[in-house]
Amino acid sequence: MATGVASSRRHVAAVDVDDGLALTAFMARMSTGSGSPPPWGNRSVPVCRWRGVACGARGRRRGRVVALELPGLGLRGTVPPDLGNLTYLRRLHLAGNRLHGVLPPELGGLAELSHLNLSDNAFQGQIPASLANCTGLEVLALYNNRLHGEIPPELCSLRGLRVLSLGMNTLTGSIPSEIGNLANLMTLNLQFSNLTGGIPEEIGDLAGLVGLGLGSNQLAGSIPASLGNLSALKYLSIPSAELTGSIPSLQNLSSLLVLELGENNLQGTVPAWLGNLSSLVFVSLQQNRLSGHIPESLGRLQMLTSLDLSQNNLISGSIPDSLGNLGALSSLRLDYNKLEGSFPPSLLNLSSLDDLGLQSNRLSGALPPDIGNKLPNLQRFVVDINQFHGTIPPSLCNATMLQVLQTVYNFLSGRIPQCLGIQQKSLSVVALSKNQLEATNDADWVFLSSLANCSNLNALDLGYNKLQAEMGNLKNLGEFDFSSNNISGEIPTSIGECKSLQQLNISGNSLQGIIPSSLGQLKGLLVLDLSDNNLSGGIPAFLGGMRGLSILNLSYNKFEGEVPRDGVFLNATATFLTGNDDLCGGIPEMKLPPCFNQTTKKASRKLIIIISICSIMPLITLIFMLFAFYYRNKKAKPNPQISLISEQYTRVSYAELVNATNGFASDNLIGAGSFGSVYKGRMTNNDQQVVAVKVLNLTQRGASQSFMAECETLRCVRHRNLVKILTVCSSIDFQGNEFKAIVYEYLPNGNLDQWLHPNIMGQSEHKALDLTARLRIAIDVASSLEYLHQYKPSPIIHCDLKPSNVLLDSDMVAHVSDFGLARFLHQESEKSSGWASMRGTVGYAAPEYGIGNEVSIQGDVYSYGILLLEMFTRKRPTDGEFGEAVGLRKYVQMALPDNAANVMDQQLLPETEDGEAIKSNSYNGKDLRIACVTSSVMRIGISCSEEAPTDRVQIGDALKELQAIRDKFEKHVSNEGTSSQ
Template sequence: LKFLCLTENFLSGSIPPSLGNVSSLSSIFLGQNRLSGLIPETLSHITKLLELDLSFNSLSGSVPSSIYNMTSLRYFSVGSNTLVGQIPSHIGYSLSNLQLLILGSNRLNGLIPASLANMLNLQILDLSNNSLHGSVPSLGSLANLRELDLGMNLLEAHDWSFLTSLANCTQLTKLSLRGNVLNGSLPISIVNLSRRLEYLSLGPNQISGSIPVEIGNLVNLFSLGMESNFLYGSIPSSIGKLRNLYILNLSKNKLSVRLFADLLFAWSLDFSHNNLTGELPPVLGTYGIGSGLVSLHMEGNRFHGQIPERWHLLVSTRQINLSHNDLSGVVPKFFEQLDKLEQLDLSYNNLEGAVPASGIFTHSAAVVLDGNKGLCSNSPRLALPICPGISGSATKVKHHLSLLVTSLLIVLPPLTIGSLVLIWFMLTIWKKGSFPFSRWDLVSKMFPNRREVHTAPCHDEKKLKRVSYEDIVKATNWFSLVHTISSTCTGSVYVGRFKSDKSLVAIKVFKLNEPGGYDSYLIECEVLRSTRHRNIMRPVTLCSTLDSQNHEFKALIFELMVNGSLEAWLHSEQHNGIPDKVLGFGQRICIAADVASALDYAHNELTPPLIHCDLKPNNVLLDDDMTARLSDFGSAKFLSPGLVIPKSLDDVGGTIGYVAPEYGMGCEISVAGDVYSFGVLLLELLTGKRPTDDMFVDGLSLCKFCESMFPDRVAEILDPHMAHEEHQGCTEAWMQRYIVPLVALGLSCTMESTKDRPGMKDVCAKLSDIRASFLELS
């Protein structure tokens, strides 16, 4: 036995010391379980051990000193436990071959050993969320270091020499020092960090000084956090040149002067609680991809003047807070047209005049206007003075409303008491098990045309973890925009962590008041009940209850796919040529084979077959080892005899470019439609081109483009971003063995006639053979 992986299996108890007798082991993965007790010292007897992962458990005590002397280790992770003790000073010499060291989220204390600088192969170092103190040692000798997380400790900067030394770490993409006591003035050397740096977090740290103008040198920054410090001066205009900067948090500092930076591409901007003056910048966040500013916080400053009319371009913004400033003029009417706006706080300014009456202003809980003495409104929802010139008819309406309220006060109490008694009675019966069916049976009853799906038994409802609305609110920080992964017309997906768990989850909250929202929830539940496959995303549990407003609330909780969607890997502009962000040819074959396996299972092993109906890269998620999982079954259909023939593409629910052409002609839903979508996805994997690319005009499509180059010129259609080391071997034999058969398979799947397309069983078999052949040679 060489490889032992029992990750995420709800294992409890202690790690058996006898495991140390399996001397042939090279890898032990026991993370994300419920293991407790001490780490056995006997594990150090496994002299060939390369990888040891015990993270996300409840292990206690200290790490045995003998394990710190296992020179063979390359990967050592014991993060997110309750371990105590100190990191030995000699660790850099005894574990000099380590590539990954994760000790974060424990109860370690003491100093960070200077000997870490001797781990020349180290790529990831995580010591966050402990009680480490003292100065941060210089780590500039770690040329391969990609991620350094020292956040949430008690560390000091001393002379900041450690930061200067990190300029030698040219592979660094993440640096987190947040939540320490670094103190002192921010050194200019920060601008010399790696140009590959994507994530930089420095707050809160009691750092003083000004933000260097040269911060614009860090051209690949995605997230910059300097909040809750003592920074002063202006915000450099060079920050506006960071075209990849999507999250910027400079809140709770002493920044002053005007805001000159043109941050046109950001998703989340927080300048709150500073001393910024002048007028609001007219073009802030109004240009990015899809006008993408989602969250804007500028409260607690000294801005004056009017709210810029140019802000009508903030069509994607969901949250705006301009409270506690000195703004004047009227509340702009364009706020009514910002359909995605969910929270608007304009309180404690000098705004005046009539407040708009439609859009977000129809939801009093979403708008805060307190402290503006000159505002008025003819809407009773906003609790503002009535605007001058109110008509007599409006007065009559107000009188009738008063009578209606009085009548309701008489009728509602007995109705409410009766309803509560009925609910109590139903819950009592439910808890006693008097109902002969479960919630899954209720779901089944809502699908009258569904036949029974014969498959491996899924989780019994009683074994599903119970999650309340309050749990979800806390996990998502009140459905914070920062926690939002994606949002569609039927639901929003948030990232969060439940208090009782240590692993992150994805929480899909359904918009039940939107068309299709409830049906989407029901079909996802049916997929949960009916399927079990390694390449299909299944919820780990659900939440069906009432929210704080007593509205129906439905949510599904999934394991978080840490590598995101296939769409982001194929088309993200953020990698800028960095190899780690590019899919290699082998990875693309494996992803295609994974998706084919999922569709083969859905089409051929379920009764009746399950049709996905919306296969596209956005709905293919990648887990931590890049295994593909098919997700988002909100548009799926079970191919039962009573299935209604769609009257339009809206009834199918697919996406332009991927949806089968026969659906546009009113043909019935079939497995062939998924086969077509898979063919498009396979060609997109190979070419890197979306089916909606600008080049596809005048009758030219992705399929026709590939067909026109097949077979002699297929080398010309390959994605130029594909990993270069694999292209160096692109001989004619390599093309004929792998590329030509894959393109041919994609073209056969996208044939116009459904009868000419292969079934997913054949497609899956061919892809499995190609993958096996490629992996054998590589």
């Protein structure tokens, strides 16, 4: 053993001088974006011990660099020609960094190179033809860069090449016909590359090809018949490539899993031989010009999970009953064709179906009455523009995961099921317009109050039916179309409680009376259409004060008087007033008559009154100023903004909250923060609803601003992963002191901090969160941040993201809470305010906040990155074990990628029979996969928490990566579960 160690040391010390110089030159060009050197390349350490560097141990490679692998480290810089001096280099893997510049032709001098992966960088220039000199090359991956020019035909001489991935660049020219020389090629990825010309017949000579991706190019011509020779092919993806002709026979591709030929101009029929490809799991032929019938043979594809034949327009006949045999099918899209006949009862056998699209066909008959019972997993049910009649099946209420329900343009009649929305809490779109639905009394409208509980409901379209009743109270609704029904009476004042409304259309009814003032409470309203009614009175001035209102249609009513001259009324092309003959004034572009009615007759009288008033105004002003001075010294001036915000919610009294929390008893205390305490309560006037009551400590500096920020933010936003505000209280307590509180929905599983650190928080009854749960929580939090950062009209910055502000409901779905420091981007605030200077919590707050920088979405991303690292290491960023010079981020970064298992939370590993976690030195395959997934998540956390704000990834990109990691891991888990049965 000692001899081996000494030999190894002599080997390290004897590293080739040229290799050392080449790596030193490479290191000199690298940075991490913040100006600091990369986390490797210490000159005091032998080169062969540098991170990512491997050296040979035997023969002529002894002491020579054979691998340089530094993927995903955020490195910036250019690749120097000196790397071409690494004579024995076999692997060069620098993917997932931020490298730029041209690829040096000197890389072609690496005669022993077998693996070259420079994907996901920003390299420019052309692909060096000299790479053809690397005759041992097996993997050439330059995916997702900025390379241009043609694919060098010289690369087609690399007979040993197994992977050629050049997609996501801006290449020009055609696919070289010499591609057929790559006899060992298994993967060819050229998608998203702007390539032109046809698909070479020679691709059919690649007998070992497993994956072929040519989509999103500008390829011309037809699909070559030679592709039918690729018997090993599993993935054939050529969407959006402008191909024409018919689909050639591919019936010999017995291993094919994915067939994606959508968004081309293919003609002919849907081939019957598809039914012979028994391994297919995904078929997409949408947006072509296919004709004929859907072949019955498709019913033999027992493994198929997704079938998309939509937008072909020429498919005729009926839906074959054989599709009901596809027991694994989860998505069936047949939209925009010319299908006829009735809804096949056999489709009710597809119990796994969650997406059913039959829009824009000629289907008729009744919808199956038991569809919701037979298809309980339905999330999307779209049958618009058909000829269905009968009623909407009440059984749809049993499809508890339903998100989208669309039956527009059919002949459905009867009543809307009263149960709709009671169980489907995830409903986001309900479009039932242009049918013959009826509702004549309040009993028919129970479903509207049920929909009020659907926090994600964004669009409700009930237009062009025969409905008669009150419009309901849908506080979370974004779009409401109730046009062309039989509604009479006045516009209900309850419409003002629909705070999230952005589009309201109640045109074409028989409404009377005036526009209620409550409509002015809809601060987010963008489009308002009240045309074709019998409304009267003046146009209220508050419509001009609604800043977001961009389209206003008041045509064909009985409005009279002067038209306002502000807001939307300043845009004559966005304001429609035709058919109101008694209107006057407005801006000149509206071409309305001037308002002379009785003005001149009363001018003298008004002048006298004005002069009289002006003569006594100075005296009144003096008295008022003295009174105001006296009153201000007796009592603090109330904040008008708080009153305004409080009006956005149904108010609750101090006495009700005292009763709900048993006098704010300590037994009901569930948390405390910077500005107040949170109590569990039960509202007796609301079906004994359990709530969380946040009581502000108004003696704390900044508490009032925190109350304002939280109310204003939660008034605007609606998202399943944000905590929901129920009501507010701005009053005085029994001692006459000012009292402010916010009431939220109660989430029974506490906060994430309690789950990660149960001993500290005294929550030892919590089980450890497994990997799947942590991934889902991480995705939930990222989803909420993406929503906030994309919020219109101005992004919202949370400013205090940390585990204790992530609450978990009964299903362990995460909800981000505590918006007491939240701000709209570029929001102005008083610099002297203690609240205005707060930027979050130590350890989670972005480093730039420490030097007084303005808040930004990048600051939230930093906090999220630290939260991710804490979730998967179960170590707080303020733990003393790191020391000030290291910190949680650097602690993890130093361990990646090779030693991630040493820093990950060991509770993520499964327990042995005696209840102990498996030790890191005894991992099996499953444990290694968990460690690998955790390492991938940690890398995202590192990317989110870069020192420089501009180097941090966008939260949307982080979200997509996490979703991909989750999907892949859950698929492995599912496959393992299946194989073990």
